[in-house]
Amino acid sequence: MKILLFGIVQDIVGSSSIEKNLSREISVAQLQEEMLIEYPKLKDIKKFAVAVNESYAQENDLIKNTDIVAIIPPVSGG
Amino acid sequence: MKNISIKIAQEKLDLQTCMDFVTDETCGGISFFVGTVRNHTDQRNVLKLEFSAYKAMAIKEMQKIAEASIVKFNITKIAIHHFEGSLEIGEIPVIIAASSPHRKNCIAACQYAIDHLKESVPIWKKEYFEDGSVWVNSRP
Numbered sequence: 001m002k003i004l005l006f007g008i009v010q011d012i013v014g015s016s017s018i019e020k021n022l023s024r025e026i027s028v029a030q031l032q033e034e035m036l037i038e039y040p041k042l043k044d045i046k047k048f049a050v051a052v053n054e055s056y057a058q059e060n061d062l063i064k065n066t067d068i069v070a071i072i073p074p075v076s077g078g
Numbered sequence: 079m080k081n082i083s084i085k086i087a088q089e090k091l092d093l094q095t096c097m098d099f100v101t102d103e104t105c106g107g108i109s110f111f112v113g114t115v116r117n118h119t120d121q122r123n124v125l126k127l128e129f130s131a132y133k134a135m136a137i138k139e140m141q142k143i144a145e146a147s148i149v150k151f152n153i154t155k156i157a158i159h160h161f162e163g164s165l166e167i168g169e170i171p172v173i174i175a176a177s178s179p180h181r182k183n184c185i186a187a188c189q190y191a192i193d194h195l196k197e198s199v200p201i202w203k204k205e206y207f208e209d210g211s212v213w214v215n216s217r218p
Contacts, residue, residue: 077201
């Protein structure tokens with residue numbers, strides 16, 4: 001599964017996307033936890049949201065290998 | 079939809095394009111919100127801003143805001159255009175234009191749309207100062 005990264009998260013990870021292989025479905029909250037373990041510097045930013053298939057996802061939503069997933073740090077458009 | 083214009087552009091945004099889109103014979107007023115790049119943040123001089131977007135999702139979120147604005151305020155047309163790329167002081171990152179038969183509706187719709195755009199649309203702003211740069215709103 002490809003995870004798209006934006007803004008400050010792109011700078012922290014050093015890439016515009018990462019690959020992650022899911023052997024089973026995981027929840028949005030689990031993905032957030034795993035990201036924090038793999039990239040501890042994400043703890044320095046405000047809480048980040050997760051988008052699944054181009055919509056904001058809730059903590060309990062499940063992610064499949066075929067979903068389009070993106071990490072959404074606090075937005076600042078306008 | 080014929081009454082909604084959504085755009086994320088790498089070219090300079092154009093007020094007249096938004097004006098032309100929302101102009102309608104049934105309307106008695108058009109309201110605009112125009113964002114401009116400010117030259118300072120917390121007393122530090124800003125040199126330029128850079129906007130990046132998750133374009134596919136940003137367009138969907140802008141569309142949702144536009145649809146909600148039409149339902150909520152009973153406006154006739156709305157345009158929400160956002161810039162992506164690098165901007166100098168005074169340039170325009172966002173234009174919202176709305177038209178309605180009576181003025182109160184389009185004015186309220188502009189306020190609603192810019193407030194929600196800032197809350198939910200996946201676009202990020204990086205501020206460049208003389209001594210470095212920051213992603214706005216990202217750190218606690």
